Amino acid sequence: MTEIFGVPTQALFGQLLIGLINGSFYALLSLGLAVIFGLLNIINFTHGAQYMMGAFAAWFLLAKLGLGYWWALALAPVAVGVTGVIVERLMLARLYKLDHLYGLLLTFGLALVIQGLFRHEFGSSGLPYAIPKALEGGTNLGFMYLPNYRAWVIFASLVVCLGTWFVIEKTRLGAYLRAATENPELVRAFGINVPRMITLTYGFGVGLAALAGVMAAPIYTVSPQMGADLIIVVFAVVVIGGMGSIMGSIVTGFALGLIEGLTKVFYPEASNTVIFIIMAIVLMIRPAGLFGAAR
Amino acid sequence: MPDAGDGALLAVHGLHAWYGESHILHGVDMEVRAGEVVTLLGRNGAGKTTTLKSVMGMVARREGSVRFAGAETIRLHSDQVARLGLAICPEERGIFASLDVEENLLLPPKVRDGGLTTAQIFELFPNLRERLASQGTKLSGGEQQMLAIGRILRTGARLLLLDEPTEGLAPVIVQQIGRTLARLKQEGFTILLVEQNFRFAQTVADRHYVMEHGRVVDLIPNSGLEAAMPKLHAYLGV
Numbered sequence: 001m002t003e004i005f006g007v008p009t010q011a012l013f014g015q016l017l018i019g020l021i022n023g024s025f026y027a028l029l030s031l032g033l034a035v036i037f038g039l040l041n042i043i044n045f046t047h048g049a050q051y052m053m054g055a056f057a058a059w060f061l062l063a064k065l066g067l068g069y070w071w072a073l074a075l076a077p078v079a080v081g082v083t084g085v086i087v088e089r090l091m092l093a094r095l096y097k098l099d100h101l102y103g104l105l106l107t108f109g110l111a112l113v114i115q116g117l118f119r120h121e122f123g124s125s126g127l128p129y130a131i132p133k134a135l136e137g138g139t140n141l142g143f144m145y146l147p148n149y150r151a152w153v154i155f156a157s158l159v160v161c162l163g164t165w166f167v168i169e170k171t172r173l174g175a176y177l178r179a180a181t182e183n184p185e186l187v188r189a190f191g192i193n194v195p196r197m198i199t200l201t202y203g204f205g206v207g208l209a210a211l212a213g214v215m216a217a218p219i220y221t222v223s224p225q226m227g228a229d230l231i232i233v234v235f236a237v238v239v240i241g242g243m244g245s246i247m248g249s250i251v252t253g254f255a256l257g258l259i260e261g262l263t264k265v266f267y268p269e270a271s272n273t274v275i276f277i278i279m280a281i282v283l284m285i286r287p288a289g290l291f292g293a294a295r
Numbered sequence: 296m297p298d299a300g301d302g303a304l305l306a307v308h309g310l311h312a313w314y315g316e317s318h319i320l321h322g323v324d325m326e327v328r329a330g331e332v333v334t335l336l337g338r339n340g341a342g343k344t345t346t347l348k349s350v351m352g353m354v355a356r357r358e359g360s361v362r363f364a365g366a367e368t369i370r371l372h373s374d375q376v377a378r379l380g381l382a383i384c385p386e387e388r389g390i391f392a393s394l395d396v397e398e399n400l401l402l403p404p405k406v407r408d409g410g411l412t413t414a415q416i417f418e419l420f421p422n423l424r425e426r427l428a429s430q431g432t433k434l435s436g437g438e439q440q441m442l443a444i445g446r447i448l449r450t451g452a453r454l455l456l457l458d459e460p461t462e463g464l465a466p467v468i469v470q471q472i473g474r475t476l477a478r479l480k481q482e483g484f485t486i487l488l489v490e491q492n493f494r495f496a497q498t499v500a501d502r503h504y505v506m507e508h509g510r511v512v513d514l515i516p517n518s519g520l521e522a523a524m525p526k527l528h529a530y531l532g533v
């Protein structure tokens with residue numbers, strides 16, 4: 001068996017793959033947080049719960065309505081996004097004029113309530129969700145075995161992330177978003193309905209979290225706790241990348257997934273903490289994050 | 296465009312405005328007729344910017360009456376006011392750093408027919424054409440001002456609210472902006488202009504309102520400006 005730095009290549013590539021998968025979720029989730037923070041100035045602590053709701057929506061569509069994975073991919077983000085729109089209209093919209101802290105407390109409390117409700121309804125043991133037929137099996141790449149579903153997750157996450165980046169940085173709609181992030185009063189005075197744009201942006205960010213949840217359903221068990229565990233790491237990713245930077249959150253998400261995977265190979269003891277160590281170092285050197293501008 | 300019953304395109308009566316608890320405007324009265332260029336003169340802090348913002352619907356708490364083309368706008372939000380055909384060029388220019396010059400220029404959506412084409416805007420401000428791909432805030436102060444004016448000419452707005460467009464600019468640029476305003480007046484734009492520089496105001500305006508402490512305290516026709524100089528010096532403290 002071939003080795004690199006004393007590590008079997010099979011193991012190395014296997015961990016890199018897991019790293020990329022985790023990175024795909026970090027990127028999708030931190031991207032949604034960045035989009036929301038950019039325009040709403042709110043750190044959306046409900047994000048993990050909304051990711052979990054996406055996974056449950058996929059499970060529900062299959063178990064109760066017989067609608068499979070591909071339907072879930074389209075419907076769950078919309079359904080969960082609509083709950084986001086309602087939360088924004090009924091609650092968040094009242095907080096914009098107040099300190100950051102209120103938005104943080106509200107979204108954090110909301111996450112606890114949602115998780116509690118799901119635990120009450122579904123228990124905490126978790127529900128199975130099968131890999132869709134079309135993506136079963138895998139491909140032998142010679143140096144490693146690549147399960148098709150995992151390849152799909154990495155590909156889909158990349159497409160969604162880069163597509164979002166493109167819309168925000170290169171289109172007319174994105175120009176409205178960027179401008180409203182800088183100076184919402186003026187953008188509104190140009191005739192653009194900024195409050196509606198804010199509502200839809202929150203809905204979109206929440207929809208991204210739900211999409212990640214659907215993609216996660218066949219990999220991780222669908223459980224009320226699944227978002228809470230992941231979101232802590234995602235917040236570290238956001239701090240490292242810089243709050244509000246779109247490309248920063250994508251690059252940092254994938255990179256930290258990979259770094260985590262490599263750590264598992266070379267120094268497994270640190271694999272659960274490496275992201276937080278990096279976060280501490282970045283905070284000391286660049287408090288606004290690697291890609292962030294001080295604001 | 297239909298005028299208000301009293302013949303004014305913009306009619307402001309008894310306008311009060313507040314920022315939080317501070318009461319800034321105390322019953323502003325003024326009118327601007329279609330096709331006119333009217334200035335608001337007054338010392339720093341007199342309430343000129345607040346008046347423009349209140350007309351535009353950008354001040355949250357306001358009372359009184361602001362009628363545009365006959366329609367009451369005092370309860371409208373700024374986006375609704377903009378869609379009636381008003382546009383503002385703010386005092387701090389409001390060029391967006393995360394947008395390039397072209398994106399800044401194309402940002403305000405068209406609200407009505409009859410705006411200038413981008414070609415016509417480049418004719419007025421040739422510098423902008425050269426800098427389309429630059430970051431908005433990398434432009435010189437004068438170019439940023441041209442961009443801030445240029446972008447609201449596309450939208451079809453007929454009443455332009457310009458807040459100190461010559462502030463801090465070199466004399467040749469001030470002249471260019473003066474020529475531009477004259478040209479816009481010819482094209483049929485109506486302009487409400489805030490100015491500190493009444494020598495400049497004299498070259499472009501039909502009438503001048505003077506503000507003090509959140510009220511309009513005087514109205515001077517341009518023809519009477521020379522005669523009113525002693526009074527103006529007293530108002531403006533220069």
Ligand SMILES: Nc1ncnc2c1ncn2[C@@H]1O[C@H](COP(=O)(O)OP(=O)(O)O)[C@@H](O)[C@H]1O
Pocket residue numbers: 314317319337338339340341342343344345346
């Ligand atoms: N955002 C604000 N919050 C509170 N007070 C303000 C604000 N903007 C302006 N003011 C106050 O309102 C008054 C009028 O200001 P402004 O309309 O900007 O005057 P001008 O444009 O004539 O210099 C000033 O006393 C100023 O300090």
Ligand SMILES: [Mg+2]
Pocket residue numbers: 343344345386458
């Ligand atoms: Mg002012």
